[in-house]
Amino acid sequence: MSGYYPPPGPPPQQSGYPQQQPQGGQGWGGAPSQQPGQLQGQFQPPQQQPWGAPPPGQHFPPQGPPPQGYNQPPPMQSGFQQPPPQHGFQQPPPQQFPPGQPPPQHQYTQGAMPSPGYGNDVVQGNANSEVDALMKAMSGFKRDHTTIIRVLAKADPRQMTLIRQTYAQRNNGSSLESKVESSFRSHYGNTLLQLVRGPLLSDVHNINRAIKGLGTKEDMLNDVLIGRSNADMRAIKNTYQQVFKRTMESDVGEDLSLKTKTMFQLIMRASRTEDTYPYNPTEVSRDTDALHYATRGPSVTTNSDQVVAILTQRNDGQIRSIAHEYQQKYHKSLEDTIRSSFSGHMEDALSLALGRAMDRAKTDAYGLEDTMKGMGTKDDLLVNKTVRVHWERQHMDQVKKAYQHFFKKDLVSRVRGETSGDYRDALVGCLS
Numbered sequence: 001m002s003g004y005y006p007p008p009g010p011p012p013q014q015s016g017y018p019q020q021q022p023q024g025g026q027g028w029g030g031a032p033s034q035q036p037g038q039l040q041g042q043f044q045p046p047q048q049q050p051w052g053a054p055p056p057g058q059h060f061p062p063q064g065p066p067p068q069g070y071n072q073p074p075p076m077q078s079g080f081q082q083p084p085p086q087h088g089f090q091q092p093p094p095q096q097f098p099p100g101q102p103p104p105q106h107q108y109t110q111g112a113m114p115s116p117g118y119g120n121d122v123v124q125g126n127a128n129s130e131v132d133a134l135m136k137a138m139s140g141f142k143r144d145h146t147t148i149i150r151v152l153a154k155a156d157p158r159q160m161t162l163i164r165q166t167y168a169q170r171n172n173g174s175s176l177e178s179k180v181e182s183s184f185r186s187h188y189g190n191t192l193l194q195l196v197r198g199p200l201l202s203d204v205h206n207i208n209r210a211i212k213g214l215g216t217k218e219d220m221l222n223d224v225l226i227g228r229s230n231a232d233m234r235a236i237k238n239t240y241q242q243v244f245k246r247t248m249e250s251d252v253g254e255d256l257s258l259k260t261k262t263m264f265q266l267i268m269r270a271s272r273t274e275d276t277y278p279y280n281p282t283e284v285s286r287d288t289d290a291l292h293y294a295t296r297g298p299s300v301t302t303n304s305d306q307v308v309a310i311l312t313q314r315n316d317g318q319i320r321s322i323a324h325e326y327q328q329k330y331h332k333s334l335e336d337t338i339r340s341s342f343s344g345h346m347e348d349a350l351s352l353a354l355g356r357a358m359d360r361a362k363t364d365a366y367g368l369e370d371t372m373k374g375m376g377t378k379d380d381l382l383v384n385k386t387v388r389v390h391w392e393r394q395h396m397d398q399v400k401k402a403y404q405h406f407f408k409k410d411l412v413s414r415v416r417g418e419t420s421g422d423y424r425d426a427l428v429g430c431l432s
Contacts, residue, residue, distance in 0.1 A: 111274050114231040117157025117199040117391065127159070127166040134167070134176070138183060145422045152195040153429035157391055160198045177201075187379045188423040194387045195430070204240045206384055207248060211255040218345045219381055221252070223367070223388075225267055226349060227316075227356035233270035260345050263308045273315045284318060288325045291334065295341040302341045311353045319357035361398035364389055365406060368399070372418045379419075382427070386415070390430035400431065 113119065130151050137144035137151075155163055167176040180192050194202040203224050210220040228236070240248040249268050253261055287310050294303035311319065323334040338350050355363035364385065371382040389396050403411040412431050416424055 111276070112229045112231050114235050115157075115199070115229065115392075117161070118232045118235040121158060121161065123158050123162045123165065125162060126169075127162045128170075130155070130163050131166045131170055134163075135170075138179065143183075145425065148192065149422070149426050149429040152192060153390070153426065153432075155195075156393070157198050160196065164196065164198075186423065187383060187419075188421070188426055190380070191383050191387065191423065191426040191430075194383060195426075199388065199391045200235055200239055201243075202384075202387065203236050204243055207236070207240065207252070208244060209380075211251055216255050217380075218348065219378075220384060221264075222345075222349050222352050223381065223384055225264065226352045227360075228267075230270040230272055230274065233268065237268065237270070259304050259308070260349070262305065263312065263346065263349060266308060266312045272313055273318060275315050275317065277315065277318075279317065279321065284321045284325055287314065287318070287322050288329060291322065291326060291337070292330055295337050299341050299343070304342070304346065307338070307341070307350065311350055314357075316357040319354065323354065323358060359402075361395065361402040362406065364395075364399045365403040365411070368403065368411065369407060369414075372414060377418050382415075382418075386427050386430050396431065 133147050133151050137147040151163075152160075164176050167179075168174065171179075177193065177196050180189070180196050183189075184192050194206075197205065206220055206224050210217040210224070224236075225233075237248045240246075240251075244251070249265065252264055252268065256264055290306055291310060294306035310322070314322065326332075326334045326337070335351065335354060338354060339347060342350055352363070355366075368382070368385050368389075371378040371385060389399050400411045403409070403414075407414075412428055415427050415431060419427055
């Protein structure tokens with residue numbers, strides 16, 4: 001995923017691209033857009049803060065020039081002047097952190113709330129009309145796939161919870177999840193199952209699938225766990241233990257080794273700096289220099305613990321600021337440094353952590369393209385990424401526009417050309 005990353009601060013405001021600050025920090029989505037009258041007992045999500053305004057207490061340095069093709073508003077000023085690029089930078093290396101340990105954890109005043117679908121939301125009302133439509137569409141020999149897709153692909157996380165609850169009430173406790181799992185197969189069945197489960201249960205089952213059997217499905221593990229908010233990560237860990245009666249940390253740890261095991265142990269701690277922590281130029285400069293000293297030698301001497309600690313424990317705003325200062329000081333992008341200093345799973349995971357902090361919509365657009373390019377389609381990943389993106393409708397619109405911008409083609413048309421039948425219709429329904 002090469003190319004220009006935006007400067008520090010909030011993601012770029014794009015023409016026709018009404019961005020929002022995610023309610024759940026680094027989760028997949030703030031409150032979903034609601035369509036009036038879709039479900040009975042529906043309620044309004046909390047008020048969202050638009051992109052272009054930092055989280056409470058967060059300040060960013062002046063932004064650099066916007067990337068080509070993006071129309072940004074005037075950059076926010078915080079009073080902090082970015083120092084000019086320094087040549088021949090010489091100073092003692094910054095303090096090194098013990099192997100496997102994160103840098104000193106910042107104190108914060110308030111943690112992010114879980115993303116929709118990751119909290120203990122009590123959903124009132126019922127979804128009788130939707131359940132009636134599903135039960136009729138799934139009965140008999142000839143199923144009505146158009147109706148099934150329409151109902152399931154249009155529900156947001158809270159609405160899907162209401163559909164599951166209503167279905168169980170109407171069917172003596174029998175779950176909609178078990179009905180879909182027993183009735184549909186292949187990639188189409190997987191798509192419907194992930195929709196019915198909702199974002200949290202889908203994450204939990206996908207983590208288990210990633211480590212089950214011989215070998216690790218590294219791309220799937222990365223996709224679910226990297227860049228998550230602390231609140232969402234705690235929800236994933238708690239639900240994993242409820243479902244599988246084991247801790248996620250022990251299961252994932254047993255499937256990994258050496259440096260990647262250390263990295264995911266840090267990721268699963270749910271100890272990232274919260275977005276409420278104020279911008280601190282001294283700390284950004286310290287982390288920037290630490291990354292430089294950790295990666296300045298040959299790849300065999302790279303201090304991976306130092307790099308992992310910073311990129312997995314800092315919030316998105318801090319990482320954007322670090323990447324901007326790194327380019328200014330050392331005249332090389334942090335992305336290129338990561339690519340040249342690591343390989344294999346470590347390279348992919350750290351690049352994803354950086355990319356999601358820098359521009360989540362662009363990163364998701366590239367991730368979707370990666371599942372479809374070349375010979376054959378990586379269907380499991382395509383399903384995971386499509387369903388995950390669809391849970392937050394405004395972010396999905398950002399991803400579609402980013403895909404059009406970087407690949408000069410329509411994402412829905414691309415997916416339609418790579419798939420077929422009911423499977424194609426289900427993915428297109430998610431993206432439409």
